[in-house]
Amino acid sequence: MNIIFTHTDKSRLVSTVILLLFSILLTAQKPADLIIHNARIYTVNQSFDTAEAMAVSKGKIVAVGKSSDILNFYRSKNTQDLQGKTVFPGFIDAHCHFSGYATDKWKCELWGTKSWEEIIQRLTAYSKTAPLEWIYGRSWDQNNWTVKEFPNKSKLDQLFPDRPVYLKRVDGHAAIANQKALDIAGITAKTKVRGGEIEKINGKLTGILIDNAMLLVEKHIPEISDDLAIRYFGELQQKCFSYGLTSLHDCGMSVHTFGLLEKAQEQEILKMKIFALLEDNPGTYSEWIGKGRFTNGNITFGGYKVYSDGALGSRGACLLHDYSDKKGWRGFLLKDKKHFLNLAQKLSKSNLQMCTHAIGDSANRTILQIYGDVLNGKNDRRWRIEHAQIVDKDDVGLFGKYSVIPSVQPTHATSDMNWAESRIGNERLKHSYAYQDLLQQNGWLPLGTDFPVEEINPIKTFYAAVARKDAKHLPVGGFQKENALTREQALRGMSIWAAKAAFQDNELGSLEVGKSADFVVLSDDLMNISEDRILQTKVLQTFSGGQKVHGQ
Structure with missing residues (x-):
């Protein structure tokens, strides 16, 4: 018996075969939570290899290789074509x-200040809305100023006679405190500290505290x-x-x-x-x-x-x-x-x-x-x-x-x-x-x-x-x-x-x-x-x- 297929029948048969093959392919493909492809991926493995694609499942990398291979062997509802962009490991x-910087967020930001006068301006504005009695600033650096010398507390004493002020240097290894803060900490010109320095000029406190001397004040600042x-x-x-x-x-x-x-x-x-x-x-x-x-x-x-x-x-x-x-x-x-x-x-x-x-x-x-x-x-x-x-x-x-x-x-x-x-x-x-x-x-x-x-x-x-x-x-x-x-x-x-x-x-x-x-x-x-x-x-x-x- 000869079976004759019409054009319509042939089209339906081809479609059926394609669907069947596609179904088989999908069944053979492994599911992934994420696929990225068409990228330039620096794997940073021992050989410093590059790749084009990557499949991810349950938070882990399950395959790295060519785009064609990854797309043939894996399927995902979350597939990204990166159009040639560069991928690095997370830095x-x-x-x-991290935790110290985060909990410093309430403090007055002094990063990038160019002079002691600019710091005074920032503190004056900050003091009006400061969340605590203490006026606490962080990240000044005298090496970025025209006059590259440690400041003196006299202006802080004048502006804030009744509020403690404590300003930490950018490296966290020096600070300046006003007289109110020094009084709270019990620091005088006779105070000695091991592993630190309490700066004095002509026998008078300048407010500059270095390293362990800073701890004398910091233990009094509320968290x-x-x-x-x-x-x-x-x-x-x-x-x-x-x-x-x-x-x-x-x-x-x-x-x-x-x-x-x-x-x-x-x-x-x-x-x-x-x-x-x-x-x-x-x-x-x-x-x-x-x-x-x-x-x-x-x-x-x-x-x-x-x-x-x-x-x-x-x-x-x-x-x-x-x-x-x-x-x-x-x-x-x-x-x-x-x-x-x-x-x-x-x-x-x-x-x-x-x-x-x-x-x-x-x-x-x-x-x-x-x-x-x-x-x-x-x-x-x-x-x-x-x-x-x-x-x-x-x-x-x-x-x-x-x-x-x-x-x-x-x-x-x-x-x-x-x-x-x-x-x-x-x-x-x-x-x-x-x-x-x-x-x-x-x-x-x-x-x-x-x-x-x-x-x-x-x-x-x-x-x-x-x-x-x-x-x-x-x-x-x-x-x-x-x-x-x-x-x-x-x-x-x-x-x-x-x-x-x-x-x-x-x-x-x-x-x-x-x-x-x-x-x-x-x-x-x-x-x-x-x-x-x-x-x-x-x-x-x-x-x-x-x-x-x-x-x-």
Whole structure:
């Protein structure tokens, strides 16, 4: 029997076959929560491979590869054609003060002020609506003024004789207080403090307090409510997401603040991945070192942030030789060496990290030697020195010898470059902010911002690292360009190496199968555009755990 098909029948048969094949294809395809394709994806894996597409399921990356392969093997109701745009792993800030910055939101913002007179104007306006009796300001920097000298409290005393005023310098290592605040703290010209300085001129208090002297006043300043702190966490988180940050290392918080972060997470207000380092409080050693490292949702407790010295801008950094602009003065350690050795010995018996702030060459030598005595050679403890700003040339090799990780902030170099030489002279400056030299010690280098000391923006971190220039694109040839990082090194430092600095490199930091789907979509390809276009790059979208947390 011959079966004859009409044209209509043939069309129906073809349609049926196509539908059947499509049905089979759909059945064979694996479901995904999100597919992005037609992109330039920098995976930041070991080979620094690029890809075109990525599939995400349950917050994890399940496939990375060519667009055709991903679209053939996966299906999703949420599929994005990125039209060739660049995708990076979500940025990780390896050193910042997230919770401290958030809870400072009620304070008078003094960032970017150009003179003491401008600060007075801001304070006068702020005082009219200040939420507390205390007038508290943050982030002034005399190095940005025409007269680059510490101010005097006399004008504050005149304007606010009955209200305490406390203004913290940008680095958090110096402050100025008016007489009312000094009286509340019981500070007189005879007051002594170890690990700090109460400045006097001709025997009279100027109001300037450096490092541990600040604590005498700060303990009297009331804290905001827990509910308000949690609200501020949420608000700052959104700002971080807008800059492409999906994870950060919060350096030096109290046990109470750690609990507030956990509470904010329980309330689904906080979704940021936070690696938390507790402040150096001996009262917490027994319980928290005993607990060891642990993770609760997106929050991980991983160790202690310790301060060995102050900052260069306030001349509290501990130097081996005199400051070039203050003869007879070398700064100071904030605590006795025995304190740092005691904590190092305790932490060496746990799985926790010791992460110590060290700016001056003397402080860096002291901590490197203590680490070396406890760690005893090569290891994988990933103990860190935060900042590692001024390191004597004879001590650089100790980072590699004892596997100590320098955790640095590239924008510090470009913020300090205009005045650092006046503090330490040309010879010491050659061995300062030496990021390429430090990277070579262990083969990797985590990068951060130290916000709010610097701006949150990771694009500025990238630019400062590779160009060694500030936002004005100066200096023309770059500051000590021999210590610039390559673009690949900078990106690794802001992603996989930052994750590695927190023992999280198996979970975060690169776009590989099995890792959290944390990534950013950028307006430009930072790996290929000209240097002068880097700072124009925008974060278009930010994804955390496969969920869009910023962008359209």
